[in-house]
Amino acid sequence: MKTNINKVPGSMMLLIAITLAFSSNAQTTKTSKPNIVIIYADDLGYGDISAYGGDVKTPNIDRLASQGLSFTNGHSTSATCTPSRYSLLTGKYAWRKQGTGVAPGNAPLILDPEKNTIADVLGKAGYKSAVVGKWHLGLGPKEGADWNGDIKPGPLELGFNYSYILPATGDRVPCVYVENHRIVNLDPKDPVHVSYLAPIANEPTGLNNPELLRVQSSHGHNQAIVNGIGRIGYMTGGKSALWTDEDIAAVLALKASKFIENNKNQPFFLYLATHDIHVPRVPNSKFLGKSGLGVRGDAILQLDWTVGQVTKTLDSLGLSKNTLVIFSSDNGPVLDDGYVDEAIEKLGTHKPAGPLRGGKYSLFDGGTRVPLIVKWPAAIAAGSSSDALISQVDFFASLAALTGQKPGAGDAPDSQNVINALTGKSKSGRSWLIAHAGTLSITKGDWKYIEPAKGNAAASRHKELGKSAVAQLYNLKNDLAETRNLADENPELVKTLAAELEKVKSL
Ligand code: NG6
Numbered sequence: 295m296k297t298n299i300n301k302v303p304g305s306m307m308l309l310i311a312i313t314l315a316f317s318s319n320a321q322t323t324k325t326s327k328p329n330i331v332i333i334y335a336d337d338l339g340y341g342d343i344s345a346y347g348g349d350v351k352t353p354n355i356d357r358l359a360s361q362g363l364s365f366t367n368g369h370s371t372s373a374t375c376t377p378s379r380y381s382l383l384t385g386k387y388a389w390r391k392q393g394t395g396v397a398p399g400n401a402p403l404i405l406d407p408e409k410n411t412i413a414d415v416l417g418k419a420g421y422k423s424a425v426v427g428k429w430h431l432g433l434g435p436k437e438g439a440d441w442n443g444d445i446k447p448g449p450l451e452l453g454f455n456y457s458y459i460l461p462a463t464g465d466r467v468p469c470v471y472v473e474n475h476r477i478v479n480l481d482p483k484d485p486v487h488v489s490y491l492a493p494i495a496n497e498p499t500g501l502n503n504p505e506l507l508r509v510q511s512s513h514g515h516n517q518a519i520v521n522g523i524g525r526i527g528y529m530t531g532g533k534s535a536l537w538t539d540e541d542i543a544a545v546l547a548l549k550a551s552k553f554i555e556n557n558k559n560q561p562f563f564l565y566l567a568t569h570d571i572h573v574p575r576v577p578n579s580k581f582l583g584k585s586g587l588g589v590r591g592d593a594i595l596q597l598d599w600t601v602g603q604v605t606k607t608l609d610s611l612g613l614s615k616n617t618l619v620i621f622s623s624d625n626g627p628v629l630d631d632g633y634v635d636e637a638i639e640k641l642g643t644h645k646p647a648g649p650l651r652g653g654k655y656s657l658f659d660g661g662t663r664v665p666l667i668v669k670w671p672a673a674i675a676a677g678s679s680s681d682a683l684i685s686q687v688d689f690f691a692s693l694a695a696l697t698g699q700k701p702g703a704g705d706a707p708d709s710q711n712v713i714n715a716l717t718g719k720s721k722s723g724r725s726w727l728i729a730h731a732g733t734l735s736i737t738k739g740d741w742k743y744i745e746p747a748k749g750n751a752a753a754s755r756h757k758e759l760g761k762s763a764v765a766q767l768y769n770l771k772n773d774l775a776e777t778r779n780l781a782d783e784n785p786e787l788v789k790t791l792a793a794e795l796e797k798v799k800s801l
């Protein structure tokens with residue numbers, strides 16, 4: 295039937311207009327350009343939040359879970375920070391490239407500005423991007439960053455429109471914030487000097503002046519002293535720019551919220567890399583003593599507060615419905631990571647890795663299987679869960695697909711588009727998974743193979759590395775805690791998985 299538009303009564307026209315507006319709006323909400331927020335915790339284990347069974351109450355993170363989709367089999371690519379972050383941003387396994395291990399605080403930028411990052415790709419889709427928080431991917435040219443001038447290349451040369459970062463980690467100098475190309479609050483009359491070789495001038499060190507420390511080191515962390523805490527690396531100057539550890543979470547939450555507010559009228563991508571719960575664990579007095587598990591637990595409360603701040607900002611601006619929030623961690627949990635902070639003594643019954651074996655630094659699943667929660671009310675059913683196998687290296691291709699972008703030739707070679715699994719439309723993610731902690735493992739179906747490697751099986755009683763001189767094969771379905779090495783009983787399977795691993799290595 296042909297409708298003569300002039301003959302349709304006014305009230306009917308209004309109804310049609312409203313219907314059209316709503317249906318097209320619903321359409322836009324679903325398919326086009328949700329805001330994207332990745333909240334990337336540091337050293338948070340699979341069992342460290344209450345939504346995943348932990349003893350520490352994390353109501354804000356749990357709310358992401360109850361309003362979104364929780365994964366039981368989500369993985370960082372590596373069991374330490376720098377390589378996991380490298381892979382997340384580039385869609386390429388860090389172990390393919392030399393020099394992507396835990397970076398010192400004066401490392402040059404280890405990502406290639408000529409190659410596209412996830413921020414570049416989302417930029418092409420019209421997103422404004424920011425990184426707020428722990429960077430730990432190096433800054434500056436090969437000769438090192440000019441700490442007192444323009445610090446570049448860095449995030450702004452990698453597709454981010456705004457950055458407010460800790461250059462490396464909380465336990466590494468320089469202990470300053472860098473906003474875009476500059477150290478924040480730097481007095482030019484008091485320039486920053488950084489060295490990873492020797493103390494600068496007569497600077498006191500944790501080694502020589504332990505009486506100046508309020509947290510003792512258990513290993514390392516005895517060089518520069520900033521805010522009464524020994525760090526890795528030496529540093530002088532920049533007095534007015536030094537961070538206060540107790541305030542880091544609040545500063546980052548504020549910068550993240552500001553960025554969201556400033557970009558509320560267009561699609562944005564926020565990569566919020568919290569410092570919590572990495573060492574040194576120096577939570578704000580608001581959280582001190584509140585978890586009952588010592589400062590490690592208190593830092594988890596602080597992390598949860600950060601998540602709450604971001605959620606509140608999104609809610610108050612009416613953005614929550616069409617914002618895709620991804621919450622995860624860069625590697626598994628660690629207790630003593632170099633400071634005497636009673637993480638072990640005050641643990642109680644809490645199991646940081648939940649039912650998994652190993653943690654940070656480990657090839658056992660505790661090293662890389664981490665909480666992964668995705669919330670996007672416009673498209674994902676509330677309170678759902680998924681066993682789909684997901685690697686963070688897949689965020690690149692998945693978010694590119696979601697926003698209608700095709701990674702260019704040479705971009706993100708290891709990233710698979712698993713957006714349907716990430717948004718709960720499909721129950722299956724990737725079919726195999728590579729994890730990295732010095733050496734590599736491959737998981738396929740119920741089976742996991744860890745290649746033989748030289749080196750210690752453990753760094754200490756609480757730090758199993760998962761390494762062995764012989765091949766290891768575990769059935770994760772029957773033995774999630776990887777207690778029985780079945781390699782000898784299944785030589786064919788070992789051969790097949792080893793060959794598959796070699797194939798991926800040679801890509
Ligand atoms: C180790 C540090 C540890 C932590 C880690 C990096 C010592 C003894 N240990 O070398 O404290 O900083 O590097 O952690 O110094 S990560 O999460 O950033 O990868």
Ligand code: CA
Nearest residue numbers: 336337375624
């Ligand atoms: Ca980490």
